Amino acid sequence: MTIHQNLIAGEWVGSDAIENINPSNTGDVVGRYARASVEDTKTAIAAAKAAFPAWSRSGILERHAILRKTADEILARKDELGRLLSREEGKTLAEGIGETVRAGQIFDFFAGECLRLAGETLPSVRPNIGVEITREPVGVVGIITPWNFPIAIPAWKIAPALCYGNTVVFKPAELVPGCSWAIVDILVRAGLPKGVLNLVMGKGSVVGQTMLDSPDVNAVTFTGSTGTGKRVALASVEHNRKYQLEMGGKNPFVVLDDADLNVAVEAAVNSAFFSTGQRCTASSRVIVTEGIHDRFVAAVGERLKSVVVDDALKAGTHIGPVVDESQLKQDTDYIEIGQKEGAKLAFGGELLKRDTPGFYLAPALFTEATNDMRISREEIFGPVAAVIRVKDYEEALAVANDTPFGLSSGIATTSLKHATHFKRNAEAGMVMVNLPTAGVDFHVPFGGRKGSSHGSREQGKYANEFYTTVKTAYTLA
Ligand code: ADP
Numbered sequence: 001m002t003i004h005q006n007l008i009a010g011e012w013v014g015s016d017a018i019e020n021i022n023p024s025n026t027g028d029v030v031g032r033y034a035r036a037s038v039e040d041t042k043t044a045i046a047a048a049k050a051a052f053p054a055w056s057r058s059g060i061l062e063r064h065a066i067l068r069k070t071a072d073e074i075l076a077r078k079d080e081l082g083r084l085l086s087r088e089e090g091k092t093l094a095e096g097i098g099e100t101v102r103a104g105q106i107f108d109f110f111a112g113e114c115l116r117l118a119g120e121t122l123p124s125v126r127p128n129i130g131v132e133i134t135r136e137p138v139g140v141v142g143i144i145t146p147w148n149f150p151i152a153i154p155a156w157k158i159a160p161a162l163c164y165g166n167t168v169v170f171k172p173a174e175l176v177p178g179c180s181w182a183i184v185d186i187l188v189r190a191g192l193p194k195g196v197l198n199l200v201m202g203k204g205s206v207v208g209q210t211m212l213d214s215p216d217v218n219a220v221t222f223t224g225s226t227g228t229g230k231r232v233a234l235a236s237v238e239h240n241r242k243y244q245l246e247m248g249g250k251n252p253f254v255v256l257d258d259a260d261l262n263v264a265v266e267a268a269v270n271s272a273f274f275s276t277g278q279r280c281t282a283s284s285r286v287i288v289t290e291g292i293h294d295r296f297v298a299a300v301g302e303r304l305k306s307v308v309v310d311d312a313l314k315a316g317t318h319i320g321p322v323v324d325e326s327q328l329k330q331d332t333d334y335i336e337i338g339q340k341e342g343a344k345l346a347f348g349g350e351l352l353k354r355d356t357p358g359f360y361l362a363p364a365l366f367t368e369a370t371n372d373m374r375i376s377r378e379e380i381f382g383p384v385a386a387v388i389r390v391k392d393y394e395e396a397l398a399v400a401n402d403t404p405f406g407l408s409s410g411i412a413t414t415s416l417k418h419a420t421h422f423k424r425n426a427e428a429g430m431v432m433v434n435l436p437t438a439g440v441d442f443h444v445p446f447g448g449r450k451g452s453s454h455g456s457r458e459q460g461k462y463a464n465e466f467y468t469t470v471k472t473a474y475t476l477a
Pocket of ligand 1: 144145146147171172173174202203204205207208209212223224225226227228229231
């Protein structure tokens with residue numbers, strides 16, 4: 001089997017490779033992907049540094065054309081790339097294709113942003129002096145991504161980095177190198193000059209750590225676990241570099257007595273279980289007022305009966321497998337913890353056998369949970385959610401906000417008063433009314449508060465806050 005190599009200083013290199021395994025069928029090897037060494041990573045960083053002066057001054061039309069071509073190819077190949085995504089990560093084919101389309105849209109959006117780079121001019125407070133405020137690229141950007149969105153997250157970091165004139169060293173998650181390799185290949189064929197984008201696949205402790213330890217990486221954008229995020233932060237403070245973190249979530253979804261039951265059930269099931277619950281915006285705390293509690297739980301149970309967990313690529317599958325064995329163990333450990341803590345496992349939670357060997361888990365819903373249990377406080381990152389019963393809206397809001405995280409917060413209600421109050425008072429970066437906590441647009445800001453995020457927002461035009469630095473120039477007329 002051929003090796004998909006790393007891209008370092010414009011050359012495809014690397015012979016030390018690991019297998020990319022399909023979680024729906026562990027006998028299926030998706031491909032072999034190279035692993036970069038410390039030396040490879042240092043060479044990639046040096047190449048990005050050397051490429052920066054020319055790329056940072058490249059014409060906006062050149063950047064526009066490359067990002068535009070990339071968008072076009074991703075969209076033209078959406079079925080093939082979506083299939084690759086589902087095969088390596090385990091989300092359903094519809095989700096895989098949907099995510100691929102989103103990646104194409106993100107490149108398209110930032111292709112447009114290249115043509116909209118703007119500054120400001122103001123008069124100085126001193127006579128005969130003008131002030132210009134412009135944005136310049138930051139330099140070498142280190143991009144470290146997780147496994148749960150194998151194409152969208154690389155896209156929403158690489159596209160703005162290149163759009164604003166930065167050069168890149170990109171390290172995807174070890175579990176899902178396939179889509180990352182594919183978009184780097186597309187970008188290079190779209191005309192990216194040598195060294196502007198470097199792909200260093202491999203281990204976080206080797207490749208990622210080398211990036212964090214390098215004084216030549218001027219900014220790091222990271223999505224992943226809270227523990228690794230803290231490492232990124234500490235190393236970045238050490239090197240006085242810009243950093244941006246997207247980490248965990250423990251997102252609440254509130255259901256009020258006046259909710260439309262169907263809307264509430266659909267949004268809750270989607271939030272908790274679609275994409276196998278492996279989304280940082282997934283809801284794992286469903287906070288339900290007592291007047292609707294029993295009806296809601298019964299309706300969710302009924303809805304779960306029609307949810308099909310199977311091979312991600314099979315037609316009719318609603319939920320694919322868990323991504324790998326260690327994540328599956330984490331999920332089942334928490335299912336055990338929840339029961340020991342006194343919550344009631346109302347539905348699911350058992351391992352499932354399918355035609356092929358894979359990491360299949362029936363979506364697990366706890367009831368009778370309280371907000372101080374570990375299953376309500378710690379991120380599980382699987383198809384496991386807990387229903388917390390509360391008296392009224394005021395208690396629901398208090399419980400929703402009682403968490404170390406603050407990414408996304410949802411509510412199901414027909415009350416304008418409560419919806420308005422919740423939008424204003426939810427301690428989260430994103431609020432969803434009568435919608436799942438997950439599922440965000442590509443042209444508006446994405447990010448959270450408290451333990452979920454650090455730094456400026458990703459996506460949309462707000463991305464320029466991270467990928468550029470502001471210059472203020474004064475000129476005597
Ligand atoms: P997850 O639980 O989602 O795998 P991680 O934080 O472990 O979360 O991984 C997110 C990304 O961070 C991956 O690309 C991983 O390889 C990388 N990573 C892990 N450890 C380190 C490290 N010490 N330094 C830099 N990156 C790391």
